[in-house]
Amino acid sequence: MTMMLLIAQIALALCALGAKADTLVGVGVNYGRLGDNLPPPSQVVKLFQGNAITKMRLFDPDIAVLDALKNNNITLTLGIRNEDLPAMAAAMEPVNTWFKTYVEPYLNDIVFEHIVAGNELVPGDLANYILPVMQNFQTLLDARNLKSISMTTCVATSVLGNSFPPSQSVFSDQSKKVMTGILGFLATQENPLLVNLYPYFAYASDPKNIRLDYAQFNATDIVVQDGSFGYSNLLDAMIDSFHWAMENVGFADVKVVVSESGWPSDGNGNLTTVSLAATYNQNFVRRIASERGTPKKPNSFIEGFVFAMFNENRKAAGVEQHFGLFYPDMTPVYPVFPLLH
């Protein structure tokens, strides 16, 4: 199929799904910055705007990026660096300083959606710092009556022990206690848990048994039947694995946001082609913009962020350097966003 035909089909499919003409509800992109050849933040913000990407996740606070984001209508999810957590867990002073540096000066000009205490730290040495940091930050937010900012953290599938079938999913023994504490906080605040989910890595680890069309949202049949729930795509099954694991520890009502998902366009032979990456990310964006829930939680609309805006040359060699929608010179690796409008 030619690219133009592909583009036309996706545009049609999106119209059929009722996607909004000029914004994609609930869809964001991770602005990873581990490259020595990336464009300056002001140009990156223009690239987000030019592609009508209205949500950004930033892994760590950076003044140049925050300055560039002022008055540009991009909703920001902002991370606290992993290494900053111990100090911010131990005392309010570093929390106040972080807030005064990276949030307060921008409150009138940037919409902050989530503040994220660490990335993929459970299980691990820093895991126990997450809850106290979230609590300290919440104390500050409460004191300033900033109700719209949601304090949360971000985990990967490494927190799960079993994850298949989804209904049998549980947190691992090493993760269960810390996750239960984190979820207690999130449930009280009615904040979501951010989860990084990569059907690509599941597929690449077992391409004989996992169907490619199931991993890429291309299956039209039910591929996995789990009790009364039928799954035709792996991402929905992964999200429901989290729903079940959370229910298992008593927190069935906490929502999941897909803080990262994507497919590399190179680095692992024929499993990572531009065409496969384009299909996954186009279908992922369409899945998120459809404003649907999952089989287990049909009414719980899932937000999601593509990983990532750029190919990043300072990440580990191999697939890690090839998740970008754009090359560092800002040309698209393949089209995802412009054709959706």
Ligand SMILES: *[C@@H]1O[C@H](CO)[C@@H](O)[C@H](O)[C@H]1NC(C)=O
């Ligand atoms: C931001 O959105 C508002 C309301 O939708 C609009 O009036 C304004 O022009 C936008 N600003 C920019 C910089 O796009």
Ligand SMILES: *[C@@H]1O[C@H](CO)[C@@H](O)[C@H](O)[C@H]1NC(C)=O
């Ligand atoms: C997967 O879905 C896309 C549309 O999203 C379609 O263009 C493509 O042909 C499908 N690929 C396969 C192998 O079915």
Ligand SMILES: *[C@@H]1O[C@H](CO)[C@@H](O)[C@H](O)[C@H]1NC(C)=O
């Ligand atoms: C990759 O190549 C192998 C060996 O030729 C083939 O069996 C497999 O189906 C290919 N996978 C994809 C995704 O093209």
